[in-house]
Amino acid sequence: MIHLHNLEKTYSEDGEVTKALRGISFDIKKGEFVAIMGPSGSGKSTLLHLLSFLDRPTGGTYVFNNKNVTTLTDFEMAHIRNAEMGFIFQSFNLLSRFSVFENVAMPLMYSPHVSVTHRKKLVERAVASVGLEEKLYSEAGKLSGGQKQRVAIARALVNDPDVIFADEPTGNLDSVSGAQVMGILHQLHENGRTVILVTHETYTAQFADRLIHIKDGLLESDEPIKKSRKTKEEFFK
Amino acid sequence: MRIRDSIKIAVSGVIHAKMRSFLTMLGIVIGIASVILLMSIGGSAQALIINQVKGIGSNLIFVIPGATKSGRFSAPASTQGIIIKTLVSGDVDALSRNPAIVAISPEVRGQAKIVYGNNDTDVTYLGVDSAFFPMRNFNVTEGSTFSSRDVDAYEHVVVLGSETAKTLFGGYNPVGKTVRLKDVSFTVIGVLEKKGIGAFGIDQDNIAILPLSVGQKQMLGIDYYTDITLQVSDAYNADFAKQRVTSIMRESHGITDPNKDDFTVRTQEDALSMLGTITSVLTLFLTSIAAISLIVGGIGIMNIMLVAVVERTREIGLRKAVGATTGDIMQQFLWESVILTMLGGLIGILIGSFFTVLVYLVLTYLVKMDWVFVLPSSAIWLSVGVSTITGIIFGLYPSREAARKDPIEALRYE
Numbered sequence: 001m002i003h004l005h006n007l008e009k010t011y012s013e014d015g016e017v018t019k020a021l022r023g024i025s026f027d028i029k030k031g032e033f034v035a036i037m038g039p040s041g042s043g044k045s046t047l048l049h050l051l052s053f054l055d056r057p058t059g060g061t062y063v064f065n066n067k068n069v070t071t072l073t074d075f076e077m078a079h080i081r082n083a084e085m086g087f088i089f090q091s092f093n094l095l096s097r098f099s100v101f102e103n104v105a106m107p108l109m110y111s112p113h114v115s116v117t118h119r120k121k122l123v124e125r126a127v128a129s130v131g132l133e134e135k136l137y138s139e140a141g142k143l144s145g146g147q148k149q150r151v152a153i154a155r156a157l158v159n160d161p162d163v164i165f166a167d168e169p170t171g172n173l174d175s176v177s178g179a180q181v182m183g184i185l186h187q188l189h190e191n192g193r194t195v196i197l198v199t200h201e202t203y204t205a206q207f208a209d210r211l212i213h214i215k216d217g218l219l220e221s222d223e224p225i226k227k228s229r230k231t232k233e234e235f236f237k
Numbered sequence: 238m239r240i241r242d243s244i245k246i247a248v249s250g251v252i253h254a255k256m257r258s259f260l261t262m263l264g265i266v267i268g269i270a271s272v273i274l275l276m277s278i279g280g281s282a283q284a285l286i287i288n289q290v291k292g293i294g295s296n297l298i299f300v301i302p303g304a305t306k307s308g309r310f311s312a313p314a315s316t317q318g319i320i321i322k323t324l325v326s327g328d329v330d331a332l333s334r335n336p337a338i339v340a341i342s343p344e345v346r347g348q349a350k351i352v353y354g355n356n357d358t359d360v361t362y363l364g365v366d367s368a369f370f371p372m373r374n375f376n377v378t379e380g381s382t383f384s385s386r387d388v389d390a391y392e393h394v395v396v397l398g399s400e401t402a403k404t405l406f407g408g409y410n411p412v413g414k415t416v417r418l419k420d421v422s423f424t425v426i427g428v429l430e431k432k433g434i435g436a437f438g439i440d441q442d443n444i445a446i447l448p449l450s451v452g453q454k455q456m457l458g459i460d461y462y463t464d465i466t467l468q469v470s471d472a473y474n475a476d477f478a479k480q481r482v483t484s485i486m487r488e489s490h491g492i493t494d495p496n497k498d499d500f501t502v503r504t505q506e507d508a509l510s511m512l513g514t515i516t517s518v519l520t521l522f523l524t525s526i527a528a529i530s531l532i533v534g535g536i537g538i539m540n541i542m543l544v545a546v547v548e549r550t551r552e553i554g555l556r557k558a559v560g561a562t563t564g565d566i567m568q569q570f571l572w573e574s575v576i577l578t579m580l581g582g583l584i585g586i587l588i589g590s591f592f593t594v595l596v597y598l599v600l601t602y603l604v605k606m607d608w609v610f611v612l613p614s615s616a617i618w619l620s621v622g623v624s625t626i627t628g629i630i631f632g633l634y635p636s637r638e639a640a641r642k643d644p645i646e647a648l649r650y651e
Contacts (some may be wrong), residue, residue: 054558054644075562080562093555093648097253109242110560116241155559 001029001162001194002051008059009046009217020046022217023060025173029056030162035197035208035225045167048198052085053077065162072141082110086156090168092148094155095227096141103108103140104154111159126154128182136164146177153184163194170204182207238565242630245574250545251580260575261541264534265581265627266588269620271527273589273612275468276619277598279520280611286512288609289433290505294373296475297505298482300332302467305501307531322461323490323499331489332467335452339479340468342369345453351445352406360401362418362445364452370396372468373637375446380412388448391455395423400442402428418445419456425633433607475504531623534581535631542635546642553639554647567640575625582624586617 009021020043028034028086038044049055053069062069065084072080081087088105094103102202104126107118116156125137130150135143140151146176156164166185186207189195199205206225251258267438300320302439329343345364357515369375370382383394394462395416402425411425423445432441453459469478492498546553553566561569593612600608 009305028443049645052558058547076519078557078562079557087558089648093551093558095552107559110556110562110565112238116239121651147506194462 001030003063004051006060006189007047007057007062008156009043009050009055010058020217021050021057023135024214024217024219025060026212026219026222028106028194029086031037031189031192033185033195033197033208034210034212035199035205036212036214037105037199037202038204038220040193040200042135042214043197044214047214048167048196048219051080051082051196052087055198058118070136078110082107084162086159086164088152088156088164088166088169090171092145092172094140094143094148094150094151096139098140099137099142100135100140100151100154101137103151104158106155107159114159122158123162126158127151129157130154144177145173146180149177149181153181157188164188166195166197167181168199170199170201174213180206212217238566240568243568244576245564245573246569247576250549250573251576252338253519254291254545257541257581261537262577262581262584264530265624266534266585267584268527268529268531268534269585269624270589270592271530272524272620273616274486274529274592274596274624275523276520276616277589277612278368279516279523280613281597281609282557282618283513283516283520283534284609284611285607286516287509288607291627292374292432293505294466294468295505296471296473296478297471298467298469298478299371299473299483299503299508300328300467300486301501301503302461302464303501304498306446313327320407321499322441322459324462324465325460328486328489329462330463331485332465332482335481337469337473337478338467339470340372340467341370342366342372343449343462343465344369345449345457345459346463347452347457349419349456351401351412353411356405358401358404358443360418360443360445361440362447364447364449364456366449368468369446369466372466375432375491376430377427378430379410382427382446382518383448388450391450392448393421393423393451394426395448396427396429398429398440398442398444398446399431400440401405404443416445418447421455423447425582429555433591435461452518461500475506479504479588528623530625532651535578535627538574538577538628539631539635541577542570542632543638545573546570546639549639550642550647550650553642553648554644557644558648563640566642567636570631570636570639575628575634578628578631579621582620586620589616589620 004027005025006023007025008019008023011020024047032104036044046055050057053064056171059083064080067080069077072166101123105119108114108122116124124133124136127133130153131146132150133171134155135147140148142153164185169181169185173181182204185195185197197205197208205211208225209222211225212222299555302323303319324343329341333339333341342365345419348359349362366388367383367385372576375382377396378399382396384391387394395418397405405411405445406414411428414425415422416425417423429442447456453462467482479502486500487493487495487498490499519610557567565566590612594610597608602605
């Protein structure tokens with residue numbers, strides 16, 4: 001599904017060149033749950049932006065679902081983000097003046113093939129999958145932090161994406177809400193969905209099958225995570 | 238992205254900041270209301286003038302002393318207060334002989350104080366032939382008009398305008414009473430029906446009409462005419478009749494070179510066309526001034542839209558992250574700008590229409606003018622069009638700014 005080879009990202013500002021990624025290579029298969037970790041400034045967010053088509057690499061190769069990012073136009077990248085990717089952000093990024101329904105429906109607005117009636121069904125199904133049916137028409141700004149992140153997950157799921165990118169999804173949540181969110185992500189993975197999680201919390205990363213460590217823009221380690229039911233059980237407790 | 242969704246998001250943006258949206262729209266509201274009001278007033282003034290010109294009679298041709306230089310709007314010197322003595326009785330005789338002319342009335346005009354008992358008022362007096370009354374639709378409500386025999390016999394009779402009669406006699410019937418005009422006594426034989434302000438701003442109710450012979454010879458002591466009014470047969474086209482009258486006048490004055498004409502011939506159509514053009518130009522001028530407020534309003538829209546783009550930077554980033562294209566973002570903000578200006582335009586149309594009705598009611602019932610209510614549909618369509626275009630033009634730059642935002646930078650924006 002994802003193939004990276006020698007991926008680089010360099011920023012230039014006021015003549016100063018910063019190499020955020022200095023040649024990263026790995027593959028991610030469909031259905032994997034991958035956690036990307038690294039210290040602050042290691043390049044993990046840059047890597048997530050490149051993987052999620054929000055940015056373009058300055059070197060190397062990135063192939064997503066057999067599409068090479070370097071050959072795609074901005075318009076095509078926007079369509080791929082819409083149809084094949086789901087996003088969960090640390091700060092939820094909900095539009096507080098809109099209802100839960102309208103927030104979750106947002107990606108579908110940019111899907112020309114989804115009719116308005118079908119859109120309603122998809123939104124209801126996505127909201128039900130995160131257990132917020134009764135909040136469907138509530139104003140998003142009036143929800144609790146945990147509920148907001150669940151709405152964000154519903155929004156990420158609504159267009160049935162191939163992969164979900166989660167950027168520190170529990171960073172702004174208390175432990176109970178964090179556990180609920182990770183439980184949902186775990187469930188999504190169990191159902192065969194590809195999940196790519198960026199986190200700095202070790203216990204959150206334990207939900208993944210595989211842990212990629214980034215340091216100073218380089219791949220430090222890439223290894224499977226030993227399954228520890230205890231950790232998850234503790235987390236869900 | 239569907240247009241329906243774009244409009245829904247844009248409407249939500251407008252409603253979310255109600256007060257700000259209202260204040261932003263105010264410039265457009267004032268501009269459109271002014272355009273509607275001024276176009277309506279211009280249309281009404283034009284209709285009023287046309288009615289007045291048509292009301293002075295039908296198939297009329299006016300012969301005015303003095304030449305007119307080339308150009309539609311140049312006026313003969315006589316209309317500017319210069320005394321020109323070129324219209325004489327020989328011209329009237331020559332014109333009368335032409336079968337195309339069914340009625341003719343030379344006119345002389347002066348100003349004097351008219352007195353009855355202790356009451357007096359300044360009036361314009363006209364010396365006219367008996368044909369003047371039917372030709373110019375001057376009908377009496379009391380008594381009668383004078384005959385051609387009265388004109389020939391130098392009878393000292395007068396027909397008063399309704400306002401003059403009211404000033405001198407109050408509510409009493411003046412017929413048979415004697416009034417003095419420049420210390421000459423006249424018997425009132427009739428009172429005209431109310432005519433209002435005539436074409437070219439002449440008050441047709443504050444006048445005294447005398448037999449031509451008396452007015453010309455005894456009151457003014459002149460042997461020329463101020464102008465000659467002719468009525469041509471329905472069978473003749475106005476332009477053809479004008480040409481005939483012109484050639485008769487040239488023949489009568491022994492003129493062979495048209496550049497040496499010492500008279501001007503004008504038809505009612507000429508007057509209508511000239512007055513119509515003048516009011517149109519005035520309306521256009523006033524409307525253009527009002528349109529400046531639309532530009533100011535548009536700049537206000539642009540300013541507020543730029544603020545909205547900054548405020549909603551994270552929203553832009555999010556929309557881009559979930560698949561919005563540059564075009565989708567641009568469309569969303571452009572719709573918001575257009576909705577603001579269109580809404581402003583609609584409110585402006587309502588307010589402008591309200592004031593148009595108010596002006597009509599005030600002028601008709603308080604000022605007692607024969608004001609014509611005109612609310613041109615062109616003004617409404619123009620307003621809708623202009624407000625929409627204003628929204629597009631002034632929304633384009635902020636929308637472009639929004640669409641060009643980098644999604645990562647936008648998502649990070651605090």
